[in-house]
Amino acid sequence: MLFLLRREWLLSWRRRAELVNPLVFNLMVITLFPLGITPEAEKLAVLAPGILWVAALLATLLSLDLMFRYDHQDGSLEQVAASGTPLAALILAKIINHWLFTGLALTLMAPLLGLMLHLSGDLMLLMMLVLALGTLVFSAIGSIGAALVAGLRRGGLLLSLLVIPLYIPVLIFGTGTISAAIAGLPFVAPLATLAAMASMALAAAPWVAGAALRLSIND
Amino acid sequence: MALSLTPVWRWFHRWTSPPNFYRISRPWAHGLMAVGGTALFVAWIWGLVFAPEDYLQGNSYRIIFVHVPSASASLALYLTMAITAVISLVWKIKLADMVIRQCIPVGLTLTALALISGAIWGRPTWGVYWIWDARLTSMLLQLFLFIGMWAIHTAIDQQKLADRATAILVLVGFVNLPIIKWSVDWWNTMHQPATIRITGETTMVWEMLAPLLLSMAATYCVVAALVLYRTRWEILYRERKTRWVQDELGIRGKA
């Protein structure tokens, strides 16, 4: 498992320029909102959690397409499948790696973005925690979608179509936690639900994605 | 397990073989369509002409005879698809894939019909076409899921791959749907304690309930017939290179 993780990390590191794109994209999307809606600080502060979530979701989708693409193209997926290494382990490594490069990176960017959107400083830590958990679910569920379209040449748009409906609950609980905190209500329940979703998605997604991936390997 | 079930298994296999299903489904399709079509016609006349007016909503409530049956049938169809997807993935039954493929357009239009009729009903009742209520939002996401299934099935050229991928998506979406419903419910009560409810549904009088139940039963029959008809043509298309299909359609080569 550690070996797989290390392999993924090295492969991603070699393509790091490509992986920076989602982060830059995220920054640009965030810039669009003050220009498109209003630059007023009070209004932006209200919208900020939602904007951060939508931007994170879009940025995750952008990089998701690459999760299996290269390994599928150069045949190393077939080799892993044939070598007896459980496919689910490889996928789990890919999920974690994908999260490190997008989800965690986005989370670390959040203070900067929050500053741009006048998000109140007290909320920042909570926002980061929720973003970290939520993007983990994004990466896990996204692996299923990425596996389904792995064999297709132009899977990117289709992938978004498949995955966005599955992301909705995360979005709801994520924004729910933050708005509860803003309203001064207890936010532990939605936060705990989000954590439960993350652990369940991490446990189940590798298997489902493995089943989906086997389809495109065996043809 | 497979051994002890051998006779059942063999029967199941024979029963779901495309030629056999094509043969036995014919009277079912025609019968369900005839019964369902007639019942739907009767239910509509009953609901539109004879049922009394709702004291709160006036006559706009008559949309219920389209709205509730299509919504309920779309949910039932999704449940059927999920069960069929399990059958397809576990036992690799060809027929199951064909049924799922042909359920997609039917489910898509039913869900769209439920949403559109609901929106039009919402205007006179709530004053707006759309609210972000739990039921509406989860229905909208069901529509997205149907679109996704259709998109992935058309995107993958290879038949078997397309079928498997769609079946997996059906199951993932099926697990997701209750979560959406539940989370949206939670989300909504958070912001809006008093949700607008469709009045009259609980205190419905018999004169309104009877045509509603009839229209629901009728819609179920028509939908089942439609899926059967569509599956029958799908069978003919996929098995077009076999002798029995060519005999069936009377198109034969020389040798």
Add this chain to the structure above:
Amino acid sequence: MGYFDSFADFVRMGNHGIFVWSVYAITVLTILGHWLGLRLQRRRVINELQRLKKRGHL
């Protein structure tokens, strides 16, 4: 005429006619669309078979 006093009343549906009738019209169109879809499915199979026959694949 049933619950209504006149045919005009039935069409008006107490000012909600436009809503009720548009829903029923859309439903009828949907049903017609599905009927058309079945005809298209039929054409597809027959065309495909005739194409195969012409090419001598049958």
